[in-house]
Amino acid sequence: MFTLPTREWKLGFGPRVLVAVHAAEPLDVERAHLLEAALRLSPAEATVAMLLAQGKSRELIAGERHASTQTVNAQIKSIFRKADVNREAELVSLINDLLR
Template sequence: MASTHPQRILIIEDQPEGHRLLGRIVDELFAPATRDHAPDLAQAEPCLYNAYDLVLCDLRLPDGLSLGWIERYRRLHPDAWLVVSTLYDDDDLVFASLRAGADGYLLKTDPPELLQDTLSRLVRGEPPMSPTIARKVLVHFRGQAPDTPRPQPDIDTEGLEQLSPREQEVLTLIAQGLSAKMVAGELQTSRYTVNDQIKSIYRKLGVRNRAEATAQAMRMGLVDLG
């Protein structure tokens, strides 16, 4: 991920009131960060090539769903925070967004104070997800009904064996919330090397973003985030 205090922010949002709300929240959280705005996919297209630290992206825009844009931006900028901001909480869109490369998922129906608190988590390296969405993700990855006791998971040794010792180190650190730059400092290597290792980890494990990678790290016994 990019610096945990974003300096450059892009908001892709077609509704003026939604743009004003998100703009106010990011200004309060991340000032003096600069922010750009695109009201649709056509105007977001040139932004694909700009290295933002944080992108807040609506899902349903006047000229289509933004899933393809999210996937393309993730490939070009693997270290950015990509957060969906939408009215829709159905499972298909939630997990399609995560597969496309989103790190977080905010519901615009949440109170502004909750939205601000949720988004502030990225400063600590935590994926920002509205509580309703976080519960969906946890239930999905644990493979159980919401009201059943959580079993102690078996260690995924097969997944662990796919990774080199250095890749296991990198996965452990990013699952703990460190950005690629911070991992590079911790392991005394270059950020570019770490980015390549993250891409390799994602490919080997079949994951698309930090949330899925963290879930895999938990299953492998590399981290325990409760």
């Protein structure tokens, strides 16, 4: 997010911020295989882990994978156990460290 400077606008309102959004990177098969090997994840778990690391919500992951939210939650619990983490932020940090 970028704060906009204070000035006269012709938009009919006074904008306060500009939000730049970009598309997430497509999944990299080689990186998914690395996660599978490093954390002993199944291919499905590695994909879910990578989508979490991209900042996607559990609901969005479920929709993209054509799975139920309960299935994704079960996979995430399994990933947490295998990665020996307790929080999503810990998992994302671990994944980012492994995939650098």
